[in-house]
Amino acid sequence: MTAHQLSVTVAINSWKLVVERANKFFSNLSDDQLFKEVAPGRNRLIYLWGHLTAIHDAMFPILGLGERLHPELDATFVSHPDKKDTQLPAASDLKKYWDEVNRKLLSQFESLPVDEWLQRHRAMSEEDYAKDPTRNRLAVLLSRTNHASYHLGQAVLARE
């Protein structure tokens, strides 16, 4: 294994660990628990779960790994804050989307040739990437791992 391969493996392991922790937390909640707020007046757990699913789903196009599986989630979970009167997907459907998105992402991460992690991500122009080659796919992976950690930290506060 080259040094670069090893460092990409470390980054993918870190992503896996955080997604597995989030999965263990969210997938074991009852429907009632999913409607608890993380703190008074703050996001409900089901909103955070949908938000993470949508943001992870959006990684496919940003990383140049294909089309999104569930772009329809953005209207509820990204473009708008949590609102009590919003129609939400059933928890069982959300779990299906979450599993589907994370399973496909991980399988693509693990099969991506290691040098392609250093290619620009698709939210960057070729020109900006030429100036700053750290704005690459690997940076997106670390940033989304931090994002998931951030919301997982909030989510666990709703635990009894």
Add this chain to the structure above:
Amino acid sequence: MTAHQLSVTVAINSWKLVVERANKFFSNLSDDQLFKEVAPGRNRLIYLWGHLTAIHDAMFPILGLGERLHPELDATFVSHPDKKDTQLPAASDLKKYWDEVNRKLLSQFESLPVDEWLQRHRAMSEEDYAKDPTRNRLAVLLSRTNHASYHLGQAVLARE
């Protein structure tokens, strides 16, 4: 820049970004605000700040980068949960420790020869590292970046 150098730079950038966000958040709080809980009955902001300072300080020995600057923080901020009757350091001292620890860490990260990031961390035996070379310094860096994100996500909930 080699591929491996580039990936280490991406990891250090991710650490910097999260620490800068935490710094911006905690360093601008008044003493009163520091005593707010992130959710009812949960950690106070000052506790989270001290906890992050202590965990970052502990990275020096784990990464083999020298002695800790403030091992005394562990008794208050790591070994015990937040308690209302604990004697806490003054906010101004905590800020000094936080700045000192993170400044020294970053300077060491930026001067560490890139291949040394793949050496084992000191909480691992040589034997276990031989079996799993992903248990290296880079893995510790990503794990502590996630840890800081996790608690920062909680801290921002205390904001009005």
